[in-house]
Every structure is written in structure tokens, then in C-alpha cells.
Amino acid sequence: MPRVRAVQIEKTGGPEVLTVADVAAPEPGPGQVLVDVEAAGVNYIDTYRRGGVYPLQLPAVLGSEGAGRVAGFGAGVRGFELGQLVAWKEAPGSYAEQVLVPAAELVPVPEGVDAHTAAAVLLQGLTAHYLCTDTYPVTGGTWALVHAGAGGVGLLLTQMLKLRGAMVLTTTSTPEKAELSRRAGADEVVGYAEATARARELTGGRGVDVVYDSVGKDTFDASLQALRPRGLMVLFGGSSGQVPPFDVQRLNTAGSLFLTRPTLGSYTQTREELLARTEEVFGWIAAGDLDVRVGHTYRLEDVRRAHEDLEGRRTTGKLLLIP
Numbered sequence: 077m078p079r080v081r082a083v084q085i086e087k088t089g090g091p092e093v094l095t096v097a098d099v100a101a102p103e104p105g106p107g108q109v110l111v112d113v114e115a116a117g118v119n120y121i122d123t124y125r126r127g128g129v130y131p132l133q134l135p136a137v138l139g140s141e142g143a144g145r146v147a148g149f150g151a152g153v154r155g156f157e158l159g160q161l162v163a164w165k166e167a168p169g170s171y172a173e174q175v176l177v178p179a180a181e182l183v184p185v186p187e188g189v190d191a192h193t194a195a196a197v198l199l200q201g202l203t204a205h206y207l208c209t210d211t212y213p214v215t216g217g218t219w220a221l222v223h224a225g226a227g228g229v230g231l232l233l234t235q236m237l238k239l240r241g242a243m244v245l246t247t248t249s250t251p252e253k254a255e256l257s258r259r260a261g262a263d264e265v266v267g268y269a270e271a272t273a274r275a276r277e278l279t280g281g282r283g284v285d286v287v288y289d290s291v292g293k294d295t296f297d298a299s300l301q302a303l304r305p306r307g308l309m310v311l312f313g314g315s316s317g318q319v320p321p322f323d324v325q326r327l328n329t330a331g332s333l334f335l336t337r338p339t340l341g342s343y344t345q346t347r348e349e350l351l352a353r354t355e356e357v358f359g360w361i362a363a364g365d366l367d368v369r370v371g372h373t374y375r376l377e378d379v380r381r382a383h384e385d386l387e388g389r390r391t392t393g394k395l396l397l398i399p
């Protein structure tokens with residue numbers, strides 16, 4: 077029976093539970109496409125799954141995002157060819173040489189976008205896209221605060237906000253990260269402790285229209301304080317930990333604020349929606365309007381270091397695993 081190399085966990089825990097194992101090569105069932113993985117995306121959600129925040133059936137091959145070439149089909153799959161370059165944002169087991177992707181999740185990668193860029197942009201790029209087009213439909217003159225401005229989502233979101241004409245204040249933890257965030261188009265970059273005061277100063281005391289907060293536990297309170305009356309708090313991650321239970325009366329006293337906790341799945345509910353968002357993001361890349369920064373590529377064997385670096389705040393942009 078053919079075997080493939082894959083990053084497996086037998087129990088949840090820290091990066092030490094990640095091991096590279098030889099596992100049975102996957103066989104495509106109905107509606108599934110077998111893909112030879114060229115690059116797998118490393119995402120924060122992989123660390124939540126590894127740690128048990130989001131439960132998995134064990135043992136499990138980790139990973140969810142990637143790009144590669146079509147190597148086989150199950151029954152009923154139409155519209156893909158052997159050898160075609162494809163990408164996906166959600167296929168369990170993507171940290172491997174081969175993975176099965178539901179055909180409905182697979183998107184074709186157009187000319188002008190290479191496999192590494194496609195793997196790097198799908199999950200974070202579609203996230204940045206829905207955050208600025210639909211969660212808060214940003215227009216010229218919108219003031220947005222983006223935490224972790226030099227991160228994977230942060231760099232993409234900043235560029236997309238600028239494409240839509242917004243004014244952008246970001247936070248980062250080091251001068252090097254601040255410089256990267258500025259190069260992505262941020263109008264102002266500050267440390268986390270200064271974010272609220274600077275948001276008020278820049279908006280004549282009023283507060284920003286929208287805060288995009290993926291840091292969570294450590295930034296949540298300050299984010300609420302940075303908003304204008306009836307502003308929108310978008311809590312979309314918990315890189316510093318999950319936000320504890322919340323008293324909704326705080327929205328009232330802080331100025332009739334709105335709060336949402338979105339996920340990408342709710343913004344790619346149909347195949348049409350997935351393809352429309354992907355097409356726009358790939359279009360910006362091909363046109364040179366969106367720079368996808370791959371901060372670091374790791375071999376499959378170095379997966380522990382990839383997770384340690386991500387959780388240890390040592391990374392910028394996107395991390396990729398190369399099987």
C-alpha cells in the first residue's frame with residue numbers, strides 16, 4: 077500500500093506533539109480530489125487544533141490550507157484536470173505530501189499566481205477580503221484600527237483597506253514589524269499600549285469606525301475604547317488567548333457599539349461566494365496590487381519550529397510548510 081509523509085498528532089498539546097509519520101496514502105472517495113501538495117499554509121487555527129481549543133478526532137494529520145497539483149479524482153468530480161494547479165483553505169490533513177480535498181472546496185489557480193503564493197494567500201487573503209468588504213463595508217474615509225499589522229492577515233488586510241480608500245492605524249511589537257506594516261500602506265503604526273490614545277488623536281477625539289482585533293484577550297478592552305459611537309468591534313481571533321465571557325451592557329455604556337465574532341466559513345457559504353472572493357484576491361495579485369509576503373518556508377520535518385515561531389511572535393507575513 078502506498079505511503080506518504082504527514083504531520084500527525086496522537087494527543088493534543090504543545091508543539092512537541094507534532095511528529096512526521098508515514099501514513100497510508102489517501103484514496104479519493106465520491107466528490108473528492110486527490111492533490112499532490114506543493115505547499116501547505118501554517119495558520120493560527122492549526123495551533124488551536126493542536127492544543128485542543130478546537131477538538132479533533134485523534135490521531136489526526138494537521139493542516140487545512142494549501143496548493144498543489146491534481147493527482148486523482150473520486151466519482152462525480154467535474155471541472156478539474158490531472159496536473160492542474162489548485163488551492164484550498166479548508167481540507168483537514170493538509171500538512172502532508174498528499175491530501176483529499178472536497179471538489180466544492182477546491183479553487184483553480186490562474187496564470188500569474190504560483191503555488192507558493194496561492195497557498196500563502198487563500199485563508200488569510202479571503203479573511204482579509206470578507207473583513208473589509210462585508211463585515212464592515214469599508215469606503216474612502218473610513219478609519220480602521222488593525223492589530224498585529226505585520227502578521228499574515230494584518231499585512232493583507234492593511235493593503236486591502238488602502239485599496240478601498242481607508243485610513244489605517246496598526247499595532248505591532250517591534251520596529252522591524254512596524255516598518256513592514258508601514259510598507260504595506262499603514263498610515264500610522266504604534267505599539268499596543270498607545271493604540272487607544274492614537275486612535276482618538278487621529279480622529280479628532282471621536283474614535284475609529286472599525287477595529288479589526290485578532291489578538292483577543294490582551295487587546296479587547298483597549299479596542300472597545302478606540303471606537304467612535306456606533307462603531308464596529310470585529311473580534312476575529314485570539315492570538316494572545318480567547319476573550320472571556322462578555323457583559324453586553326458594555327456596548328451600551330461605550331456608545332451603542334456593535335460587536336461581531338466572524339469566521340471565514342460564514343462568508344464563503346456557497347461555491348459562488350468562495351469563487352467570487354478568490355477571483356478578486358487572485359486578480360489583485362496578478363495585477364500587482366496585492367503583495368503576498370511569505371515570511372518563512374519550513375520543511376515538513378521543521379513543523380515544530382514553525383508552530384513555535386508563530387506562537388512566539390517571531391514571524392511576519394505567511395508561513396509555509398513544504399512537503
Ligand code: NDP
Nearest residue numbers: 120224227228229248249290312313314315316339340389
Ligand atoms: P499572525 O501572523 O497575525 O500572528 C499573530 C501575531 O499576533 C503575532 O505575530 C503578534 O504580532 C501578535 N500578537 C499579539 N499578542 C500576541 C501573543 N500574546 N501571542 C502571540 N501573538 C501575539 O497570525 P495569522 O495572520 O495567521 O492569524 C492572525 C489571527 O487571525 C489569529 O488569531 C487567527 O486565529 C485569526 N484568523 C481568524 C480568521 C477568521 O475568519 N475568524 C481566519 C484567519 C485567521 P506582534 O508581535 O506584532 O504583536
